[in-house]
């Protein structure tokens with residue numbers, strides 16, 4: 001829909017970087033309209049994970065599947081901001097921006113061995129960011145280390161008169177101490193995140209990381225986020241409903257693609273949208289319009305909003321009980337090969353894969369995915385830290401300690 005489109009103004013985050021002298025090298029590939037978890041559904045084709053070419057991985061694959069083509073080994077970069085992650089991971093740039101509505105910055109960070117930071121909702125302006133779910137979207141930051149994230153966040157954070165949801169109070173610079181004492185910290189491990197789909201490697205890494213905090217003197221306790229199991233379906237209803245209304249602006253009249261049909265305005269709208277959107281986007285528009293039908297609105301959309309509040313309150317209760325930071329996996333497993341990802345039921349699978357990241361967006365909290373270790377295949381695995389709203393500085397400080 002927006003292929004070749006050049007916006008007439010810069011997003012606030014872009015302008016702020018330019019104002020500080022940053023060199024913007026280009027735009028990166030992603031899933032169409034940021035809908036996805038693999039960066040496999042973009043208009044420019046799938047993003048390749050640079051780790052597909054790591055020596056150790058190639059060696060392992062050679063032993064496993066003799067005679068398979070190189071393409072069969074190509075790994076997904078995660079998504080939806082997979083192009084940004086691939087660009088940083090391949091050392092083509094210092095940092096990249098992504099968007100994060102349900103995990104799209106943290107997920108590719110985990111798959112590409114990077115720091116992927118989702119700020120508190122309202123800390124960084126969304127002006128110029130194409131909306132997916134307005135109440136959950138945030139610009140995200142991808143870097144190779146936490147200090148780099150803090151540098152970029154320092155430039156981006158703060159009030160923007162063009163985004164009324166941004167913080168009013170002036171934001172202090174993000175200075176991360178080089179030495180942190182974690183022995184006064186209480187780290188929560190949400191028991192509901194121990195899902196059966198979690199790979200054994202991620203699972204053991206998760207408990208190893210918890211042990212690391214414990215041996216440094218932190219208190220590590222099991223906590224409960226009781227509404228976790230509703231988060232995927234709740235996100236789905238809210239996301240598709242907002243998509244249905246957000247996508248209405250792409251009608252072929254104002255900007256972007258326009259089809260050649262000129263029988264009637266309605267026929268032009270329909271053909272433009274059929275040609276301009278892929279089936280993921282069209283599917284979400286359809287679902288969303290179904291949930292928003294007069295007879296369904298109360299039962300789906302309004303109910304999902306109530307469930308969202310319960311999910312957000314779970315986090316508030318945990319933090320009010322004295323927990324400083326939550327430690328969770330970021331993804332169910334390391335990156336999988338592209339051909340595996342697009343096989344079977346890709347949509348359901350990728351929707352379920354967002355289990356650890358989506359609730360954070362519904363609650364507006366800051367979270368960061370940290371590269372934790374390499375799997376036995378030599379691929380990066382990420383772990384996620386979640387903080388209290390607007391405690392981004394503390395979150396990054398703990399992340400830096402972990403690094």
Ligand code: GLN
Nearest residue numbers: 034035036101102103104
């Ligand atoms: N995977 C989720 C989705 O497809 C999240 C996407 C995002 O954060 N942009 O909706």
